[in-house]
Amino acid sequence: MIYSKIKGCGSYLPEKVLTNAELEATLDTTDEWITTRTGIKKRHIVDEDQFTSDLAYEAAKIALTDANLQPSDIDLIIVATTTPDKVFPSTACILQKKLGVVECAAFDIQAVCSGFIYALSVADKFIKTRSAKNILVVGADTMSRITDYSDRSNAILWGDGSGAIVLSSSNEEGILSTHIHAKGEHEELLHVPRKGQQGEKDTIDMKGNQVFKMAVNTLDMIVDETLNANNLAKEDIDWVVPHQANIRILEATAKKLNMSMDKLIVTIGEQGNTSAASIPLALDFGIKQKKIKPGHLILMEAFGGGFTWGSALIRI
Numbered sequence: 001m002i003y004s005k006i007k008g009c010g011s012y013l014p015e016k017v018l019t020n021a022e023l024e025a026t027l028d029t030t031d032e033w034i035t036t037r038t039g040i041k042k043r044h045i046v047d048e049d050q051f052t053s054d055l056a057y058e059a060a061k062i063a064l065t066d067a068n069l070q071p072s073d074i075d076l077i078i079v080a081t082t083t084p085d086k087v088f089p090s091t092a093c094i095l096q097k098k099l100g101v102v103e104c105a106a107f108d109i110q111a112v113c114s115g116f117i118y119a120l121s122v123a124d125k126f127i128k129t130r131s132a133k134n135i136l137v138v139g140a141d142t143m144s145r146i147t148d149y150s151d152r153s154n155a156i157l158w159g160d161g162s163g164a165i166v167l168s169s170s171n172e173e174g175i176l177s178t179h180i181h182a183k184g185e186h187e188e189l190l191h192v193p194r195k196g197q198q199g200e201k202d203t204i205d206m207k208g209n210q211v212f213k214m215a216v217n218t219l220d221m222i223v224d225e226t227l228n229a230n231n232l233a234k235e236d237i238d239w240v241v242p243h244q245a246n247i248r249i250l251e252a253t254a255k256k257l258n259m260s261m262d263k264l265i266v267t268i269g270e271q272g273n274t275s276a277a278s279i280p281l282a283l284d285f286g287i288k289q290k291k292i293k294p295g296h297l298i299l300m301e302a303f304g305g306g307f308t309w310g311s312a313l314i315r316i
């Protein structure tokens with residue numbers, strides 16, 4: 001049996017930080033409101049000349065070193081992003097150039113905050129069908145580029161960052177299953193409409209409260225679906241590595257599942273919601289903190305615009 005095994009992991013956050021105190025100075029909000037309603041204290045924001053591919057490149061370099069591989073060993077690059085550098089080519093192609101990989105397949109995946117799970121799911125199929133041996137899977141987003149900083153319900157939430165893994169074919173257990181879903185009927189609850197005006201920034205429009213309720217109700221179902229597919233119980237999971245949207249979503253999901261918050265990797269306080277980057281950032285944090293260790297069973301889950309949602313059960 002062939003498995004997709006995580007051979008290396010890396011992440012990157014831009015240097016510039018936007019704190020709640022800075023937001024208090026420009027918006028009708030308070031540190032207290034942001035902290036209690038979202039759990040966020042600060043988020044990292046790119047400089048004017050920094051793009052999604054730059055963030056992806058930094059995380060990818062670390063993941064390749066961690067995997068003990070050269071860029072030339074990679075035979076497929078998948079970048080999950082909602083904020084590509086350009087309309088085309090894909091951020092994956094730009095990343096390929098930056099890494100100096102002369103030739104391999106490369107493409108982007110757009111599933112907003114569920115993007116990394118979608119990318120993992122696709123990558124796993126390439127490995128299981130023996131179509132690729134070493135895949136670079138990246139989640140990278142510059143959400144600040146599509147955030148209206150005069151809209152207090154969005155400005156407080158989003159951050160920029162990237163995370164990358166190298167997925168290699170292996171005889172040892174790795175990805176056990178992935179589950180991805182979408183329901184386009186909810187398109188307008190969380191979207192970035194095209195304004196069509198020259199020079200005007202296209203920004204996130206979110207019915208936050210409705211998204212919140214839908215996220216909580218969906219995330220516990222996807223955990224059950226994943227465990228049932230593998231004949232496993234909640235007690236078998238060592239760590240949940242969730243998409244970091246709001247601490248209250250994480251708490252509500254943990255409560256519904258009757259799981260302790262101690263089993264969740266939580267990074268939202270320091271990073272905000274980094275969309276497709278949030279799960280690989282949390283994974284890398286959990287590994288570097290020596291919480292997630294070889295042999296552990298981890299469950300990743302995400303919910304985002306589309307709506308899209310998904311999960312992955314992985315033996316580290």
Ligand code: UT7
Nearest residue numbers: 029030033113152153156208209211212215245246303304
């Ligand atoms: O990652 C992809 C999926 N995204 C998510 O999962 C995000 C889900 N949604 C959320 O995280 C939350 O809904 C928000 C953090 C966006 C908003 O929190 P909420 O508790 O759902 O607040 P709300 O939208 O129901 O608004 C409650 C009140 C409103 O005032 P009124 O109408 O009651 O007077 C808002 O105007 O809170 C107000 N409000 C704020 N007040 C101070 C909204 N944003 C702020 C703010 N500071 N930053």
